[in-house]
Amino acid sequence: MMAIAAEKMAQYEEYVEALDLLDEESRFEYIIDIGKRADKTPFPADCMDDAHLMHGCMSKVWIIHEIEDGAHHFRGQSDAIIVKGLVSMMTGSFSGLSSEELAEITLDHVRGLNLGALTMQRQVGMMAMLKHMQKLSQRAERSPDTLRAAD
Amino acid sequence: MNDIATNTDLTGHNVEGGFNVDLIRRDFPILSREVHGKPLVYFDSGASAQKPRAVIDAMTQVLEEDYTNVHRGAHYLSQTLTDRYESVRGTIARFLNAPTEEEIVITRNTTEAINLVAATYGREFLSKGDGVVISDMEHHANIVPWQLLRDEIGIELKVAPIDDRGVLDMDAYADLLDGNTKLVSITHCSNVLGTMVPGKEIVRLAHNRGIPVLLDGSQAVVHSKVDVQDLDADFYVFTGHKLYGPTAIGVLYGKAELLAQMPPYQGGGDMIATVTYEKTTYQEPPYRFEAGTPPIVEAIGLGAAIDYVSAIGMDKIAAHEKALLAYATERLTAMPDVRLFGSAPEKAAILSFVQDGIHPFDTAATLDRAGVAARVGQHCAEPLMARLGVDGTVRASLAMYNTTGEIDIMIAALERARSLFG
Numbered sequence: 001m002m003a004i005a006a007e008k009m010a011q012y013e014e015y016v017e018a019l020d021l022l023d024e025e026s027r028f029e030y031i032i033d034i035g036k037r038a039d040k041t042p043f044p045a046d047c048m049d050d051a052h053l054m055h056g057c058m059s060k061v062w063i064i065h066e067i068e069d070g071a072h073h074f075r076g077q078s079d080a081i082i083v084k085g086l087v088s089m090m091t092g093s094f095s096g097l098s099s100e101e102l103a104e105i106t107l108d109h110v111r112g113l114n115l116g117a118l119t120m121q122r123q124v125g126m127m128a129m130l131k132h133m134q135k136l137s138q139r140a141e142r143s144p145d146t147l148r149a150a151d
Numbered sequence: 152m153n154d155i156a157t158n159t160d161l162t163g164h165n166v167e168g169g170f171n172v173d174l175i176r177r178d179f180p181i182l183s184r185e186v187h188g189k190p191l192v193y194f195d196s197g198a199s200a201q202k203p204r205a206v207i208d209a210m211t212q213v214l215e216e217d218y219t220n221v222h223r224g225a226h227y228l229s230q231t232l233t234d235r236y237e238s239v240r241g242t243i244a245r246f247l248n249a250p251t252e253e254e255i256v257i258t259r260n261t262t263e264a265i266n267l268v269a270a271t272y273g274r275e276f277l278s279k280g281d282g283v284v285i286s287d288m289e290h291h292a293n294i295v296p297w298q299l300l301r302d303e304i305g306i307e308l309k310v311a312p313i314d315d316r317g318v319l320d321m322d323a324y325a326d327l328l329d330g331n332t333k334l335v336s337i338t339h340c341s342n343v344l345g346t347m348v349p350g351k352e353i354v355r356l357a358h359n360r361g362i363p364v365l366l367d368g369s370q371a372v373v374h375s376k377v378d379v380q381d382l383d384a385d386f387y388v389f390t391g392h393k394l395y396g397p398t399a400i401g402v403l404y405g406k407a408e409l410l411a412q413m414p415p416y417q418g419g420g421d422m423i424a425t426v427t428y429e430k431t432t433y434q435e436p437p438y439r440f441e442a443g444t445p446p447i448v449e450a451i452g453l454g455a456a457i458d459y460v461s462a463i464g465m466d467k468i469a470a471h472e473k474a475l476l477a478y479a480t481e482r483l484t485a486m487p488d489v490r491l492f493g494s495a496p497e498k499a500a501i502l503s504f505v506q507d508g509i510h511p512f513d514t515a516a517t518l519d520r521a522g523v524a525a526r527v528g529q530h531c532a533e534p535l536m537a538r539l540g541v542d543g544t545v546r547a548s549l550a551m552y553n554t555t556g557e558i559d560i561m562i563a564a565l566e567r568a569r570s571l572f573g
């Protein structure tokens with residue numbers, strides 16, 4: 001286990017602290033707020049294609065992956081606002097990590113966000129997003145060319 | 152004998168020829184629970200209905216006092232439970248007004264019942280180039296078995312269209328009953344649009360051409376009185392868990408002369424007459440189609456569920472649901488941002504809708520916060536979603552235990568969704 005530098009996890013910690021203060025109903029509205037804010041940052045329409053689609057979601061989720069100086073950055077999009085909120089919490093929390101660091105992120109981190117209180121299924125959905133991000137980062141490091149093609 | 156009926160004390164449930172929903176609700180223990188701190192509003196009975204105390208008690212009683220295997224023992228428990236299990240066949244036959252109980256095959260669910268017909272009747276009587284007519288509002292359970300058969304023997308799947316209200320286009324349907332059509336398999340009630348399909352007319356038109364008909368009654372038996380003799384359906388299928396009964400039990404009604412000609416579905420115990428390594432002979436229907444230990448406890452539960460709805464009266468249940476449907480339709484159509492799908496004149500209490508500019512998932516999540524359990528997605532009917540031009544809908548499917556007050560809760564939650572997402 002390697003420790004991930006605290007500043008790289010700042011966004012994640014911010015979410016954890018914010019959610020910790022809220023009751024369940026407010027958490028629900030908090031996620032919607034994040035989803036709506038994410039809605040204002042444009043997500044390239046041509047990336048809402050099958051190549052960026054994550055399979056196995058009740059609503060559609062697209063994830064863009066980019067590497068900058070060995071750090072993996074993600075941007076997410078969904079057609080449902082709540083899911084957009086969830087995916088942007090995930091991409092916001094876990095962007096900027098190396099693929100080794102990303103591989104250290106586990107279910108415990110997802111649980112730490114305390115969204116499991118909402119439903120189990122949502123937690124499973126978040127885990128699926130995490131696994132997808134981990135897969136994208138590892139695949140990119142194995143063959144950087146595929147990444148560029150997919151971008 | 153009918154031990155089961157004694158579990159169904161419904162004194163006072165029907166007041167003055169009416170219907171006392173408060174008393175009905177007390178029969179369903181789960182309805183007193185809360186979700187997210189709010190009273191549960193269960194609007195997902197179309198996916199699976201809640202169970203009355205009579206069903207829970209009947210199943211518990213068997214497990215605690217009378218349980219053993221059936222059809223295989225000379226001992227007392229086995230004989231009495233076999234009698235009781237077999238008596239459920241009679242209960243089901245009376246419920247559907249089937250001529251005899253030998254025409255009632257116990258399956259795992261609707262899905263298995265349709266697969267059974269496709270695999271036995273289909274393989275025996277259909278061949279390459281033969282047509283099977285379905286409709287544009289089938290559940291996947293009445294699409295995929297026929298596609299498997301298509302891939303295996305080369306039948307042709309023909310789809311009868313619906314109009315924008317969700318009403319089956321009967322002229323187009325009649326046109327599809329041409330030369331190569333050898334079977335019709337159509338839903339009796341749409342699980343998405345609530346459309347009640349004119350089963351009797353469907354059958355009459357097909358029989359004019361000598362074509363047998365299977366009706367998928369998964370939703371229809373829950374919301375209306377079904378009479379297979381009046382329909383003259385050749386096959387009629389339904390699933391126990393939507394009829395307030397347990398999961399893992401379903402029913403295939405088949406006319407005796409058809410069942411008699413059909414080969415076995417699966418092989419094993421219970422379905423054989425004699426077995427030697429050289430040659431095995433099979434039981435008569437319905438046993439020929441029931442390989443292995445059947446769903447014994449579930450059958451007792453289904454029998455109790457049928458006794459329960461029958462004691463209340465399918466006509467009373469239908470009238471209550473009709474009033475709920477009218478109220479819900481009025482409230483939903485009064486909301487400018489709600490688009491309701493399905494406005495067939497004959498319709499069961501199933502309401503599919505979307506809120507303009509809001510993803511159905513977001514709508515359903517907001518309903519969930521209000522304690523309202525509704526289904527979201529494609530409802531196992533992807534081709535119908537394509538026909539409606541949507542990715543998915545929210546579906547509120549109502550049942551005998553729902554109230555207008557619960558509809559008000561849903562409407563308030565939809566208003567909240569509008570302000571949260573609008």
Ligand SMILES: Cc1ncc(COP(=O)(O)O)c(C=O)c1O
Binds near residue numbers: 261263292338370
């Ligand atoms: C019309 C219809 N047909 C078939 C089915 C399948 O029922 P089951 O999953 O119990 O086999 C359903 C239930 O979802 C249904 O509504």
